[in-house]
Amino acid sequence: MVFQHECQGPGLAYTEDNNFKVRLFDLVNALARSLDMVSHTLAGHHTNVGFFAARIAECYGLSSFERRNVVFAAMLHDIGAVSLYPAVDSLLFEDDTIKHSIAGSVIISSSKKLQDVSKLVEYHHTPWEELRGENKRYEISNIINLADFIDVNTRRDRPARLQVPLLIELCRKHSGRLFNPDYIEALREAESKRDYYHRLYSERTEKKLRLSTQFESDMLDAEGVLDFTGLFAKVIDFRSRFTATHSQGVAITSSVLGRWLGFNEVEQALFQIAGRLHDIGKLAVPTTLLEKNDKLTSSEFSAIQRHAVYTEHILSGVPGLEVIRDWACQHHERIDGTGYPKGIAGKEISLGSRILQVADVFTAITEDRPYRRGMDFKQTTKVLRQLGDSNKLDPIVVEVLIERYDEINDLRCKGQTLALEHFSNYSKVLYNKYGIVSKDIS
Ligand SMILES: [Fe+2]
Ligand SMILES: [Fe+2]
Ligand SMILES: [Fe+2]
Incomplete structure (x- = not known):
């Protein structure tokens, strides 16, 4: 027997004709936002890394599926650190680049829609010289490595537009070893565009990310x-x-x-x-x-x-x-x-x-x-x-x-x-x- 209750209950409008639909991007974004709440030092880290990754992917000319995967992976890349280290704050992992990458990959692989994304998270700290040629499909995770380097080293109390060009120069010193030279060039090209800094650390960042991850089958x-x-x-x-x-x-x-x-x-x-x-x-x-x-x-x-x-x-x-x-x-x-x-x-x-x-x-x-x-x-x-x-x-x-x-x-x-x-x-x-x-x- 089903109980009756006077409060508004069964029969929610959208469940009648079964049109409950949510975009995968919005869920990834919500998860990225919740991960960002854990670290107080690096405010907005996952969103920002997603943003940089989107810019690099766009200028480099990745396909829409690859772009969607690399941006989702960037938005969730340190999820393993949040589960391995409860007190994680700075998200700077000089001593542990492998553990949290693997832990994150294992967690993400539990979601059917994110199998490729989980692989990209696994390699997000792997130097370019180790990654190149290994598996073409996952080489793009080096974009996250580069985007992460830029955001981790961007001080929150100074304007990003003054710091990012210098950081790109710093990346060039590691070109070919840590980072793919073509990705650095793509980032430099993105950086030279005028509207770039208006979007960072703002609501427009999310809009940008939403656009760059548009993918037909991602309505859930x-x-x-x-x-x-x-x-x-x-x-x-x-x-x-x-x-x-x-x-x-x-x-x-x-x-x-x-x-x-x-x-x-x-x-x-x-x-x-x-x-x-x-x-x-x-x-x-x-x-x-x-x-x-x-x-x-x-x-x-x-x-x-x-x-x-x-x-x-x-x-x-x-x-x-x-x-x-x-x-x-x-x-x-x-x-x-x-x-x-x-x-x-x-x-x-x-x-x-x-x-x-x-x-x-x-x-x-x-x-x-x-x-x-x-x-x-x-x-x-x-x-x-x-x-x-x-x-x-x-x-x-x-x-x-x-x-x-x-x-x-x-x-x-x-x-x-x-x-x-x-x-x-x-x-x-x-x-x-x-x-x-x-x-x-x-
Ligand atoms: Fe509660
Ligand atoms: Fe990481
Ligand atoms: Fe990170």
């Missing part, structure tokens, strides 16, 4: 978006062993709750997407805070609370994801208005957001954490009913969950176990093939 339906959001979930969960696999638990719980509250299949996929994305803003919160054992000061607590605002900010740049964005960024709001970040209350909170709220609390209290076991049925029911009775969580959604507890809890457990297996496989691949030790999340 709900299933395609779900596949891609696996990347987001990996980055969030792998950063902190305290949240490992949490996103997947929320994704599954909310989609099953959605089913029992009358949402159709496409909408259930949207709940999975929202679950995987709900804590993406945590990338902007230092892991030392997320993992702090002692009591948090009030300023530390508000720093953690800001993750909901960051989630909204990141997802706002993705046209088509508006409903998911609202569900995801309202997961800490409460029906009585005592939640955050906005303190909205009652009917201002849609049924979808109410489902995410219940799924988030349920997953948090039932999953095992390194410092405690998850709660059993009796304790879980008690906590959820208290929150329902005190008008924090939606009491109807709470009752649906309790009524279906065995089914939902079983699916949550299986989903989280699978996510943990994926993480262990990722760790094993890194260790067995490359001797890289990633974080222990057991």
Whole structure:
């Protein structure tokens, strides 16, 4: 039996005729933006490297498919560093150019649409003299190496237009060894064009990137978006062993709750997407805070609370994801208005957001954490009913969950176990093939 609810719920306009569509570029861009939130020293690093790579690719005359791949790879190139090193800040890797490149490549290869992109990330620090002739298809990753060199060495407190020509001259000293001489020339040519600097570090950078990655088959339906959001979930969960696999638990719980509250299949996929994305803003919160054992000061607590605002900010740049964005960024709001970040209350909170709220609390209290076991049925029911009775969580959604507890809890457990297996496989691949030790999340 499907439960009826008075709040706006099933039957979202675009799911009726199944025209939910999102551009792959917008998702890559959102992921790049969230990676950029981790490093405070190199603001906008992934977006800028994407921008430089696009300019080089354009002047060099790559095909549209190669350009799309190299720009996507540039926009995500240090994703491995974010998962290997939680405290990563400067994104300067003199000592480790190989580990984070391989880790990034392994993470990205989990997305069907980005197989070539993952290879380009693997080679993004490989010197030109090693790369040339090895595999023609991946030679273009040297464009990322060059773009990265320029951005890492561009000081944020001085105008880029004064620094980039000097940096290009510096690159020329490494021509043929570190960098392909033709790519350096292409960058020099791009640099000589007048409108260049107006675009760097601005909203126009994104426009430029969007244009240079235009590719016919890159519109994704709900299933395609779900596949891609696996990347987001990996980055969030792998950063902190305290949240490992949490996103997947929320994704599954909310989609099953959605089913029992009358949402159709496409909408259930949207709940999975929202679950995987709900804590993406945590990338902007230092892991030392997320993992702090002692009591948090009030300023530390508000720093953690800001993750909901960051989630909204990141997802706002993705046209088509508006409903998911609202569900995801309202997961800490409460029906009585005592939640955050906005303190909205009652009917201002849609049924979808109410489902995410219940799924988030349920997953948090039932999953095992390194410092405690998850709660059993009796304790879980008690906590959820208290929150329902005190008008924090939606009491109807709470009752649906309790009524279906065995089914939902079983699916949550299986989903989280699978996510943990994926993480262990990722760790094993890194260790067995490359001797890289990633974080222990057991
Ligand atoms: Fe790198
Ligand atoms: Fe980088
Ligand atoms: Fe959260």
